[in-house]
Amino acid sequence: MNLANLTSTDIIDGIFNNDIALVSKAITLIESTKAEHRTMANDIVQACISNHNTVRIGITGVPGVGKSTFIEQFGTLLTNLGKKVAVLTVDPSSRITKGSILGDKTRMLELAKNPNAYIRPSASGSTLGGVARKTRESIIVLEAAGYDTIIIETIGVGQSETAVHSMVDFFLLLKLAGAGDDLQGIKRGIMEMADLIVINKADGNNIKNAELSKTEFTRALHMFPPKENGWSAEVLTCSALENKGLRKIWQVISTYCSLMKDSGFFAKNRQKQNEQWLVQYLEQEVLTAFYDNNKTKELLPELKDEVMNGKTSPFAAAEKLLKLLK
Template identity: 60%
Template sequence: MSTKKNNPSALNEKAGISPPEIISSNAIQQIKESRKKQPSSQELIDGILAGNITALSRAITLIESTNSNHLTKANEVINGCLPHANQSIRIGITGVPGVGKSTFIEAFGKYLTSLGKKVAVLAVDPSSTISHGSILGDKTRMEELVKDKNAFIRPSASGETLGGVARKTRETITLCEAYGFDVILIETVGVGQSETAVHSMVDFFLLLKIAGAGDELQGIKRGIMEMADAIVINKADGDYIKKAQLTKVEFNRALHLFPPKKSGWIPTTATCSALTQEGIDGVWQTILDYLELVHSNHYFVEKRKEQNQFWMIETIDEQLKTHFYNQPNIIQLLESTKKAVQNNEISPFAAAQTLLDSYFKK
């Protein structure tokens, strides 16, 4: 007869250990009441300026809310933080899915915090077109950076506007700057119009690429190449070092085909490995060189002014669209008009004009 004992599973409750006492009903009620209590706009502003990360998170949630009742309060918080903003460096980071954006951002963010910088990462997760949900897993992928006391990672769902980086992301930048972050990193979804939106709210636009993904020149898209201030070939490690160097040469040649930038900056190419941290310091030095140039020729300030104007117009457009679709007479008329268009009883353009006429006559 065998005397070997089976190893007990860690999932089983050990004998002699009693479950903890249930928390009193009074304590439960107090917790519920505390969660229900909503801080005022001034309390959120004071908390952000005092370096309270909870206040910052709650204010960002308020901005992201689609509840129309939250809009006034959100605007009050933004206006209260605005005088304390505009002191950071805003960096947009884009690249196709699989290029290693999250790994690069973690390595880059850790490097910046090692220099004494306070870093905020605004990561946009793509929303499902079917369930409309998002995984919001960037904190999981950046497991080292998320534990850094000088870093803040905020994943947000892309939603349905401008690739997920519309007004809410632009205003979140203001809150993060008021909090005291030195560097704001904005990660795009990597598809659609998100690159254009990010470019209109950052100081430096970084395009990540990888080697060995097919004909490199076939992968060059004129629009995004013209927006990029630097192209970095990521994953330049192991067997891919030589391929990365060749890819760098190809992109460097391609950049000479584009017209000069208004900033006077000549876009650069480089290689790096987020895995081994090789080349990360060089990326930061490139950004510093760019900032030195645009500050000296005053382009930095002019670009910020243009961006503020752009987002004012974008916000007007967004609010008008929202107001239009929330009008009771439009909601009622829209369904019947859709059916008429589907049945070819009226042209889409005439139907649109009918709806607009109804909107302006209300």
């Protein structure tokens, strides 16, 4: 089959038949910036929208925390439990380093060979907003293809955690015990987003430290007000390397999903996320159109110069340009 001549309908059929080549093709179209690809991607995503019984899990943690090993082992556990697992990575930095594209393939060798798992390297993009959009659309396609457990990994720096948090049902923060990491870990924003904190590498000489960290993080979590949905984040330890403690993590996630589905929060949260995507995407496109306008392109650099040299106030300069655009 020549993938280049496929219609949207061919690809949609392929997705519903869990044809991996066509699932990948769909995601490639989603990641493309060409207008004709975007049209096809929109048709495909629209056809894939449905209320599948899936769970979207966000996983974050600083480099070195052992995310790859964790996802490799955790993903394998889930496939052993009969799940179909898809792994996506949100890494806006990869557009520069291009590192993770090769990296992802070699990082999770075992899971990559697993017929019930699908690993997709990070979408590239010039903005976090662009990368986030592609990831969100890919989730919809993967769920239509039958993947019921979607893992979204983020690299644990900057704003990508907030983006991932806004597209998942459950947010897991991986930590290391001891050393400076404890202090740096108290990033209030991340702590507040976490539904579960897992201290990884609780093995060998590190077990005692991990337990100490567990106590410390549990205490820190108590300082935050309770979540809107009534869930209290907890702290667990695990060793991804020795494959210990992973089943307990899945139990917590399952309990969470079950409670949140019963209370209605699960569905309400996805609705709210959809609304946020709409608003974010609209605002992003409106601003892009503004910056692409020829008058803006012509005048903005001049105005910036004037403002930077203190010749005019930022607000007067802005109003000059806005008047011209009206």
